[in-house]
Amino acid sequence: MFSQVVATGEDSWAPSIGSLPPDMAGIQLDDIDVADNMEGGPEDIGGASTPSANASSSGSKRRKIGKIKGITMSLMSDLHQSTLALKPPPVVTVKEVVELISSSPELRANLDVYYFALEHIRDKTTREIFMSIPEDMRVWWIMKAYEKRAQ
Incomplete structure (x- = not known):
């Protein structure tokens, strides 16, 4: 499914890394209006719709993608924090x-x-x-x- 996807650069992340970049760790869901991200369809995320003649529409899509990226990073940060809270049972030798x-x-x-x-x-x-x-x-x-x- 993701065989054609490559992520590089400073904002790339993989589960094997184990932590988030420092600039992404502080993003909170409360800071982002989730309702803005839910309007429109999948074309707003990946830009798969037909090209728009309106330049402001392209900027709007970039902002939405940025917000979605922020929400995703925040959720990954929350997931990472919740896994840190899990402690293995004490080993009795x-x-x-x-x-x-x-x-x-x-x-x-x-x-x-x-x-x-x-x-x-x-x-x-x-x-x-x-x-x-x-x-x-x-x-x-x-x-x-x-x-x-x-x-």
């Missing part, structure tokens, strides 16, 4: 969980339960659950899982 299990005297006192706890946290979901449980409930949770497995 096996080492962190093993250190917590090893620091528990209740678990180290019973080597069978200690071994079970180390085997049990191999699963990523189980590690996340273990780290999400309040500290004073972690040993209880491991003991319950050990008892459930023993049955």
Whole structure:
């Protein structure tokens, strides 16, 4: 679809760039009258209509294209900002969980339960659950899982 399109120069942008040019980042939708951009049809955007004999019509089209470009850049900026707000879930490493299990005297006192706890946290979901449980409930949770497995 876009095989014939080439964008070069200072106003070119590609999703792989990851940010907008500094002069485009400050454009807000509130600054632009969106209703002006909605009048007319697709010919106002790409200039695909028949050439106009009126020179002011050409200037009007350029202004509309400029406004549409501003709206597009503003929307891309908003999209970029919203993706920055997303944080990946915290990574719980096996080492962190093993250190917590090893620091528990209740678990180290019973080597069978200690071994079970180390085997049990191999699963990523189980590690996340273990780290999400309040500290004073972690040993209880491991003991319950050990008892459930023993049955």
